[in-house]
Amino acid sequence: MTILRGISVAAALGALAAAILVGEPEVFGLLWLFAVVLFIVGAGSIAADAFPLRSRLALTCSVLTPVAALVMVVAGFARVGPLLAVVPALVVTCAPVVYRPKT
């Protein structure tokens, strides 16, 4: 697991912890902070996974990480529950770590 992937997973887990432990609407402020981290680190992950391309799953998940960050940002406005908002970020950050294709 690279440093960037580690930071992404940590941010997603942090967002999950916040979604569980912190009530609304304060939780959305924390989700914003984690979303900013995911957005920036996700951009770096795209470059890392694309150059060189080793795993399509990892690249796809990296591309989807900023999108998942945006979902966390708009969750408060769209009245989506914080737990539900964190799920995409958890999936796209953890999937490349959990599923490692044999090379």
Next chain:
Amino acid sequence: MEQLPRSFRRLRLALIGVSMLCALLVLVVVAVFVYWDRYLLGPSSGPFERGPFVTSVAEDSAALAWTARGDDAVELRAVSPTGSPVVARNGRFIGLRPGTVYAWTAAVGGAARASGSFTTAPRTLAQPIEFGAIGDYGSGNDHEYAVGRVLAAGRPAFVLTAGDNSYLAAFPQLLDRNIFKPLAPVMASAPLWATFGEHDVFWRNGAAVTSALHLPGEGGRYTVRYGPVQIVLLGLTAADESAYDYAKRELARRGPAVRFVVVHRPLKPGNPIIRLFRERRVAAVLAGHLHRYERRLIGGNLMFTVGTGGEGPGDERFTLATPGSFSLLDYGVLRVRVDAKGVTYTFVDERGRVLDRHRGSLTGP
């Protein structure tokens, strides 16, 4: 990763750094735009092109008019000091109490987009009435805006204008610039009852001003009542027979406790209408045309010239003081306060200074 050449690894790291920097930049730009939109930009320009402005106030009714940009419905409501609500229909409030200040709001799309207040006419002079008078003002310059602020600060019940409401001519396209914008603060609270000067009648005898201000008569010649106060507006001149006949008829009406006459051109000695005004006990004649403030007696009538609304004196050689008058070359407003015992006239210049004060009776000088 270890198998990659060193230069490739460096390039990769640079790419990662640039990507993260770009993402950070995107966030900063978005944050700046959001902040700009939510906290730096002012409110939208609003649904009104003109007004709402008060067009008439009587003892138990008042009317406002406006020009809106869209087709959205305008909810016009007013509240008295005791909390009694009134809803206007077609811009008109009815069933009001005399001598009462009503605060009005015009809401569009569920929010107030304009507001003001008006004072219904009292039945008697037990409650003093204050109004303002200006003339030769419609130039849209800084002086007119200043005069408009001084007018609004006096919170007049109504405003009389002695003509030349729009320079150089009263074309419909010029009225917002020359009348409605400079005088917007006072027009939100007081009707503007205007007579006409040369610059107004130049285009279709002032039809654009008559229509825009919702005046009750054409050519600047009509009569209005504000409770016990009667105002006879004669138009451009009081020197012709039709003006005499009109004034004679209107001043013969019974009821008013005090009468004022407004005409654009100042009266000249020898005009038979001067005697009529004296006989009908006109409190004062208000005129414009000369771009000065003047107070004088003419044939036993008190006459004010208030051509001080903003256009300015131009060449002083052509703006000479009338012999025998108290005369000032300035910009300003004549404030008039009518009470049960008499009338107080105060000339306030565009800086807010009181430059003349005169106490007259209800029936003349």
